[in-house]
Amino acid sequence: MSSRRNFIQMVAAPLLAMPLISQAENSNPIYEPLADGPVLKVALLGLGGYANIVARAMQGCKRAKITALISGTPEKLEQWGEKYQVPKNQRFSYDELHKIKNNPDIDAVYIMTPNSRHPEFAIQVAQLGKHVISEKPMATNVKDAQKMIDACKKAGVKLLIGYRMHFEPNTLEIIQKREAGEFGKILFFQGLSGFIIGDPKQWRLNKILAGGGSMMDIGIYSINGARYMVGEEPVWVTAQETKTDPVKFKEGVDETIQFQMGFPSGAVASCLSTYALNNLDKFYLNGTKGFAEMMPSTGYGPIKAKTNKGELSFAHVTHQTIQMDEFAAIIHDNKVPKIPVDGEEGLKDMKIIEAIFEAVKTGKKVSLS
Template identity: 55%
Template sequence: MSSRRKFIENIAVSSIGVSILGNPTRLFASPIKEYDGSMLRVAIMGLGSYGNRVAEAMLDCKKAKLVGVISGTPSKITDWQAKYGIPKKNCYNYDNFDAIKSNDDIDAVYVITPNGLHCEQTIRVAKAGKHVICEKPMGINAEEGQRMVDACKAANVKLLIGYRMHFEPKTVHVIQMRKDGEFGQPKFFQGQSGFVIGDPTQWRLNKELAGGGAMMDIGIYSINGARYVRVKTLFG
């Protein structure tokens, strides 16, 4: 996945650039200049396979740095401390991570846990006064998503959803083509996506943790593809 697309293009909007999401064509309109601003200090919550990939990608990131971890597995915390040089004071579990509120080393928490946990964990992080990067899907329904937005607004922190396609050059180009009328009015869209799920005991096959089936996981790529081109029969 090209190091999580260079860790979402080096946290393309960081914790301070969320305001440009309304105009994604700006992101790749000109060559990206070498970044010389402040570093976003991130704690990763959820040290599973995807969390590991994000951590590896962050090693080359110029806008964000891994400085802390949150996990319910002590052995994983120990391994990450050794591998990434994370100090003990920046390590938390799911019971005590509210204490990050008093930790000035951490600016943001990247929530990479099962879908069904995103909402409540995001709200807890926001109440602790830290910015939130949350993996997709944002929540398991619109009500959860709104609660997450409201909590972050109330705490005056940023909320970024880890959906990289908004920043992909080809996606941005297709959106611009649609805006320029190059497609006419699309009437039909076919989106196909999938992967071999592997371990039958994993959380994706646990309804409570996954919050739904394939649509809540990889199916959102097809849904957003249809939204990008404004298929009239689906979205009016």
Template identity: 80%
Template sequence: KIIFFQGQSGFIIGDPNQWRLNKKLSGGGAMMDIGIYSINGARYMIGEEPIWVTAQETKNDPVKFKEGIDETIQFQLGFPGGAVASCLSTYAVNHLDRFYLAGIDGWAEMQPSTGYGPIKARTHKGELTAAHITHQTVQMDEMAGIILENKKPVIPVNGEEGVKDMKIIDAIYNAVKTGKKVDLT
């Protein structure tokens, strides 16, 4: 049984004039850009949809991170089976690309977890090894198969996953704004 997930995604953002720091182009800041990786990691690795969120924002550079562009958001997700996720999305810290999963009988960790690779993983039983496969190549090949060969997608490509993610992101922003736990049910 899974008890805990931790997702960390972050890097120090460079050019203050880039699209990631423009609300009209990016839709937000670190949360909209890289926070999604921890949301997906928690949802997929726990195997459930979250039922509540809490979140806190830290902004140390309000000049660079203007209104509507978050610098750092810490967020927590609660799941119906009792698991909890604790996640961090930031444009203020380099080298954050880690997933950690703990269960009753063991743990697993990936670091880096979502970058271009190679991904490294280990469990309470030792290191996991697998051939490095560039995930963008797999995504493009799968999309081509769906279009050209009528292949059935592993995960729906009809927008449902994106809608689920955006509901969670909206709830995280709401939790930051209100300082309260936001129910997702």
């Protein structure tokens, strides 16, 4: 794949063409059909490549609807407004964000700008009385992530992070099996996350906008995945960086990082985050009684999973469709998801990312407290 954008477009087409299936052949007691209820009225903020995937996927939602658009590009507001039938009076520039206050047609704002702008918009949206949905990573550092949490708490609104895998049936099934003891004592997790990134001028390779490189984009999947697959919070990290192209990957923009995490039970994780290798999308969980493997593990689908007892047969679910319907239930019904998707969950990942960067810099094991 020549670039992240091409990657998004490539995987989005077959994903969105597939049928939306809420439950597959296996019975999954964790993944249940949503209860009927009020529709979540969503404003999309930042109309880039990923927002296009979310917007298209939301056409299949039962409880979430695009009701407003927010962008710094007038042409996008016009094009998207016509495409998704959003009235002109519900299209706003960034400078007009204040106009969403008391707008009855907006319940929540989904922020999908470059990483560094998530905090500023999240804080503004919260102060305007709207629920905040932020794409991950929620910020570029722990300090800003905490500011987002504090602003939403002060305003009395919810802060959700776009962890789409937290609602994926194969993922939830493996977690249930682990909790039931089917794998025995968990000993080891492996997470491989990577692809070859293209355009060197894109924002994901800009330290100021992205906050880093591959770790902020794809590596966070292995971090987050290790936590929900093992079922514990890591207590230490070690990490090593490899950089083969210092021109493309400038100072502060990581190309490849290998990192390890240790958990209270003694389980360890070995992970790889890279912008220099394709075909890396794998999770492997090993215990004293069995194992689980997912490959692909976090791509847009279909997810393929198996355990020592055989393959799982859950059909493909359009992740962003399910995510947005689940977010509607969390916001309107106070539903509690199996795996958290709130600001505190995002903050945990940010703390680990900062620790990994510190471990790379110092060459030492970094304690997480």
